[in-house]
Each structure stands twice: as C-alpha cells, then as structure tokens.
Amino acid sequence: MRSLKSRIIGTLVVLFAAVGAADACASYWLSMRHIDQLLDQHLQGAAVWLSAGKVGTIGTKGPPQHSIDGFVGQIWNQGLSVPTDNTDPEVTFDRDAESGFSVERINGHRYRVYTLRKDSNDLTYQVGQPLAFREQTAGRAALESLIPTFSLMLLVWIAIPLVVNAAFASLRRASADAETVGIGRLTPLDVSHVPEEVRPFADSINRMITRLQFGIEGEKRFIADAAHELRTPLAALQLRIDNLENAPDASAHAERLRELREAIARAATMIRQLLELARADAQCEPGAAVEVLDVQEMVRTLVADLLPVSFARSIDLGVQRFDSAHVNAYAGEVSMAVRNLVENALRYTPAGGCVDIDVFEDETGVVVRITDTGPGIPNEVIDRVFDRFFRLNATIVGGSGLGLSIVKAVVAKHGGSISLENRRDGRSGLIATVVLPSSAPAIVRVRSGERSPS
Template sequence: MRSLKSRIVGTLVVLFAAVGAADAGASYWLSMKHIDELLDQHLQGAAVWLSAGKVGTIGTIGPPQHSIDGFVGQIWKRGLSTPTDNTDPDVTFNRDAPGGYSVERINGHRYRLYTLRKDTDDLTYQVGQPIAFREQTAGRAALESLVPTVLLILLVWIAIPLIVNAAFASLKRASADAETVGIGRLTPLDISQVPEEVRPFADSINRMIARLQVGIDAEKRFIADAAHELRTPIAALQLRIDNLENAPDVTARGERLRELREAIVRTATMIRQILELARADAQQDPGAAVDALDVREMVRTLVADLLPIAYARSIDLGVRRFDATHLNADAGELRMAVRNLVENALRYTPAGGCVDIDVFEDATGAVIRVTDTGPGIPEEALGRVFDRFFRLNAETVEGSGLGLSIVKSVVAKHGGSISLENRRDGQSGLVATVVLPSLVMAIVDG
C-alpha cells in the first residue's frame, strides 16, 4: 500500500492537472472568442474609416500577403458592376451581401465581411478579412495566453511535493521519537508541531505511553514488594532447616519438622497468591472463554471446601440469603476472588465467631456479600486494605496481604465493584460486598 504522503501528492498533482487543463481550455476558448470579437470590431471600424474617405490607410496592394492585417476594402456605387475603389484587385466581394457581418468564399478562400451602406450618397462600403488569417491570429494570441497557466501548473507540480514533505516533517520527527520508545524509555512524543488532523492520533499514542508507564511502574513496585516479602519466609525456611539439622533428639526433631512444614505451607501460599494476583492483573483476552456461571452452585462448593478450616477454628461458616444468581464470568478467577474474601474473613474472625455469605440479585446486579464477626477495620485503614502486601495486625495474624488485592483486580476485570464497611448492626465485624453485572438465564429442563 502506498504511503499517505504519496497518495496526497499524487491526488493533488492529478487534481491540479485536471483543473489546470480545464482552465487552459476555458482560457483558450475565451481568448479565441474575444480576439474574434475584437477583429470584428476592427472590421466595422475599418468600414467606417473607409466611408470617411480614408481609403489609402486600409491595406496596400492586397491582403493577406501584402497587408499587415489582411483587410480588403472596397467602395461600390449604385449602378456600377465593379467597385470604384478596391485595395486588392484580385478580390471582389458580393456587393449585395447583407448589411453587417457575413461570410463569403472568394477565390477558394473564406472571408469575414462587413458591409456598410449609406443611402445619402448611394455608396456601399465593404471591408473583408480572410478567416484563415483571423484564425491564425486568434490561435497565436490564445496560445500565448496559455503560457502563464502552463508555467503555473509546472510550478504547482514542483511546489506540491515540497509543501507536503514540509507538512509531514513533524510526523517524521514524531516517528523517529517513537522508534526510541521502549521499556527503558517511555517518553511522550513531542507533538507540538504535529498537524491538527493528526493530533488526536498522536495524543492517543502519548496516552498509551502514559498507561504503559503506569503499568510498568506498578509491575516494578509489585516485583520489588514481592521480592521483599519473600525474603522473610525464605529466611524462615532456612532457619527451620538449620534448626532441624541441629535437633538434639527425636522429639525436638519432630517439633522442628512440624514448624518447617508450616513455614513451607505459608511460603507456598504466598507464592500462589502472587501468581493469582499476576493472573488477575492480566487484561481480559477477548477470545478467552467466559462461562455462564451459577453463582449459588459455586458458593455451595466453596463453602464445602472451607468448612474443615472453619471447623478447626471453631467458626460458624454458612449462608443466609441464597437466591438463584447467574452471570458471565471466568469461573476460575471468580471462585478465586470469593475464596480469598471468605479466607480473609475466617483469618480475622476469632474462635466462636460467625462468617455468613449472601448471594442474590438486585437492581445493581449480582451481589455476593461476606459478613464476619471479626474486629473490623479501623476507618483510617479502609482506604489502604486493597494495597498489595498491606496487613492489619501483621504480628498476630498470618497472611500475605494479597487477598483483597486479588479480589479487587478480579472484580474490576469483570466490570464490577467491591466495597468494605464495618458492621453497624450493633456487632463488630466487616461486611465485604461484591457487585457484578448479572445475567438473566432461562433454565429449561431437558
């Protein structure tokens, strides 16, 4: 495909050539017409001049070879068969030609003739001019009038590429700047000299570069935070291994082996959540399969999986409102997000507490709500709990600080929202509410 610049130059050259050709044709025709009218006026003026007795000033011995402008003048007197005066004896006009302008063929040549009759002196004055001479004169003058037009067309043909190249020079500079853009250099393009027509596209490129910069900065922070957070569990693993090697007896070895297993589980959990967060942060693939998900069935399975954990911690885990709810979502990701919400509630709820799950649809969409009887979150910390690796009571409560970050990323990816608020029904605890676009499905029994 040809470049935009080549197409613009080609189009303008062809367009101006067509306009120039039309203008030249019109100029040529108008010049011929005006010169023909001017020569007619000269014919009429010569006849008037002849009637004023200026016979000697019209022609010399005979046109067109012996007369400057090819005029032939004749004077006829009523009753005579030959003219009394004739500037060219070889040419004799028809004295009975109509008054005014007419065309006659004489000696094989066509003449443009003007006839003037004066009844006061019984004389007829005729002035003629060879049409070939008139056409030659008019054609030469018309062609000369085309010289400026032809020169203008040539100049414009030369100017068009120069002007277009100058207009595209700023785009070349922007393109050269774009070639230098990379992961290590995400500098916005200089679009101060870019034409207005291209500015929206250039602005969109700069906005894309800004988004990439934000994303890359976030990834760098995430990697740095993950590396920092992983140092502690890895160091703990190394310490547990050293302790295991130095165990004095079988009982101590068994205790230290149990501690090592717990440390391995915590490290594996953190690594799993880091991978889950990376997956949740990935943009939705337009071609990825999206499931028509039965939320109630998903929660039922999830509760069954987490009941042993709740039982071990003496926490009552169950559901309250449990309506039929369906939506389009990636089943694996949504299950991961809800699981993180419930695990977070179980982690912070003390023994003897309660964690309830509600599933229903309302005007806002499909709602999944998790309510616990834990200590809640201080109001000043509510805005930070979605930050990665942020943990409340890090000294007393295990966790990586990634659970809520994963939930927020998954929910945002599916076009939903999540909110956290402390309970206001007289009990301590937290209410986490996820709202997602719902799908009304007709279920037909087979």
C-alpha cells in the same frame, strides 16, 4: 507503503495540475472566443468606415498582400457584376450574401465576411478577413494569456513540497523525541508545536507513556516486594531442612518433616497467589473467554465447597439475600476473587461466629456482599489492606498479604469496584462489597427471604 508526506505532496501536485489544466483550457477557450469577438467588432467597424468613404484605411500593407493577413474591403453598386472599389482585386466576395457575418471560400482560403447594405444609395459594403489570420492571431493571444497560469503552476509545484515539509517539521521533531523513549526514559513528547490535526494522536501517545510509567513502576515495586517476601519462606524452608537433617530421633524427625511440609505449602500458596495476581493484572485480550456468569450459582457452589471449612471452625456460613444476577466476566477469576473474600472472612471470624453472603442487583450493578463477625479492621489502616503484601495481625493469622490485592485487581479488570467497612449495627465485623456491571439491562429478581442452612 509511501509516507504520508509523499502522498500529500503527490496528491496536491496532481490535483493542482488537474485544476491548472482545466483552468488553462478554460482560459484558452475564453481567450479564443474574446479575440474572435474583438476581430468581428473590428470587421464590422471596418465596414462602417468603408461606407463612410474611408477606403484607404483598410488593410495593413496595401494591395494585394494585405488580403493575406488583413482586411479586404469591397463596394458594390446595384446592377454591376464587379465591385466598384476593391482593396484586393484577387478576392471577390459574394455580393448576394446575407447582411451581417458569413463565411466564404475564395481561392482556396476561407474568409470571414461582414456585409453591410444601405438602401439610401443602393450600395453594398463588404469587408472580409482570412480565417487563417484570425485563428493565428487568436491562438497566439490565447497562448500568451496562458503564460501566467503555467508560471503560477510551476511556482505552486515548487512551493508544495516546501510547505508540506515545513508542516511536517514538528512531526519529525516529535518522531525524533519518540525514538528516545524507552524503559529507562519514559518522557512525554513535546506536543506544543504539533499541528492541531495530529494533537489527539500525540496526546494519546503521551497518555500511553504515562500509563507505561505507572505500569512499569508498579511492576518494579511488585518484583521488589515479591523478592523481599519470598526470602522469608525460602529461609524458613532452609531452616526446616536443616532441622530435619539434625533430628535426634524418629519422633523429632516426623515433627520436623511435618513443619517442612507446612513451610512448603505456604511457599506454594504464595507463589500461586503471585501468579494469580499477575494474571489478574493482565489486560483483557480480544477473543478471551468472557462468558455470562450466573453469580447466584457461583456463590452456591462456593458455599458448598467451603462448608467443611466452616464446620471445622464452628462458623455459620450461609446466604441471606440471594437474588438471580448475571455478569459478563472471566468466570474463573471472579470466582477466585469472591472465594478469597469468603476465605478471609472465615480466617478472621472466631469460632461460634457467622459469615453471611448477599447476592442482589440494584442500580449500581450486581452486588456480592460478605459480612462476618470478626474483629474488623482499624479505620486508620482500612485503606491499606489492598496493598500488596500488607498483612494485618500477621503473627496471629497467616497469609501472604496478596489475597485482597488479587480481589481488587480482578474487580478493576471487570470494570467493578470493591469496598470494605466495619459493621455499624452494634456488632464487630467487616462488610466487603463487590459491585460488578450487570450483563443485562433488566434481570428478573428472585428474592430469597430465608437464610440457607449451613
């Protein structure tokens, strides 16, 4: 495909050539018409001069040659078969021609003739001119009138590439700047000299570069943090293997084998969460499996799966407000995010506590709220818990510090929001609220006034 600059130049050249050709044709036709009218006026004026007795002024070179390229004048007296005066004896007009202009063929030549009759003296005055001479004169004058047009067309054809190249010079500079953009140099393009028509495109490139900067910096931090965090479980695995090799007896061997399996499970969990986080951070791809997710049914399944965990920890797990709600989402990712929130609540809630889940829809969208009776989060660090690898009370409760980061990434990917706040009803605990866009403008709400049994 040709470049945009070549197409613009070619289009302008062709367009101006077409306009110039149309203008030249119109100028030629108008010039021919005006010259013809001017010659007619001269022909009529010559007849008037002839009637005034100015016979000697007609013609340019005298008889008989003047009749080829100039005027032929004749005076007819009533009743005579030949003119009494004739500037060219070889040419005789039709004295009976109508008054005014007419065309006659004489001796193989066509003449434009003007006939003037005066009733006062019974005389007829005729002046003619060869059409070949008129056409030649008019054509030459018309062609001469085209010289400025063709000169202007030539100058414009020369100017078009110069003007277009000058207009694209700023784009070439921006293109040269873009060639230097890379992972190691994500510098926005200088758009100060870019034409206004191209400014939106250049600005979008700069916004893309900015997003790439943030994304690459985030990935660098993630890789560095992941490498740092993986050193601990890998070192723990190495230590457990060494301890297993040095076990003094079968009982110690079994104990250390159990510890090794737990360390492997923790490392596997961290790796799985790293993969989940990378998947959550990925942008939505066209044609991906987005579906209408029944949030009520998803939570019902989730509660059923986690009931054994809540029983084992003596925690009351159930739902309170449980309305019908639907969202357009990647079902697996949204389910994983909500599951992480519920598992966190179960992990931090002491025995005898409770974890409540609410599902409803309001003007903000579909709301999933998890309320627990755990210790809550100190207000000074509540904004940091979404940071990757940040762990609160890591020595008391295990974890990789990735769960809430995964939840935030999934919710943001679906255009929603998540917030954490400590309870203010006189009890300790945390309230996690997820809001996702509804899949429909109106959803029939089924209010559940009773808490599902756990």
